[in-house]
């Protein structure tokens with residue numbers, strides 16, 4: 402399950418990093434071309450969904466032994482709260498992408514861009530917390 406957790410991590414975090422690495426490329430494009438490209442690369446969201454799903458499914462199994470002592474483990478509680486916030490952000494990004502596909506793409510993509518950066522930051526904090534808790 403820890404191996405699945407790490408595969409989920411690679412898929413999930415990989416999605417956030419891939420989007421961050423597109424930024425310099427997008428900044429060199431014409432506005433229309435950039436919007437088209439940004440819409441196309443949102444296909445990567447599927448990789449992100451696969452990642453977070455794997456993380457949650459494997460995470461629920463992995464947390465079973467820690468569950469009875471959860472109240473004594475504040476860092477683990479913070480990790481779970483951050484995972485919850487991450488899921489909410491992913492839902493907002495998904496909704497924004499859907500709206501962008503229906504029209505006013507640039508406006509909706511601009512709205513979800515900071516959320517994408519936030520998911521990357523929160524994911525890194527979750528990893529730092531997880532390693533501090535379990536090592």
Ligand code: HEM
Nearest residue numbers: 403410456457460461463464484524527528531532535536
């Ligand atoms: C419902 C969601 C999640 C739960 C319940 C959960 C729970 C756990 C548990 C119990 C472990 C320890 C496994 C062990 O060695 O016994 C673990 C490890 C880990 N988790 Fe999660 N996790 C979740 C989501 C996430 C997310 C979203 C991330 C990253 C963005 C993440 C990153 C990690 C990392 C890096 C480790 C390895 C820590 C280490 O072995 O040093 N987890 N997780």
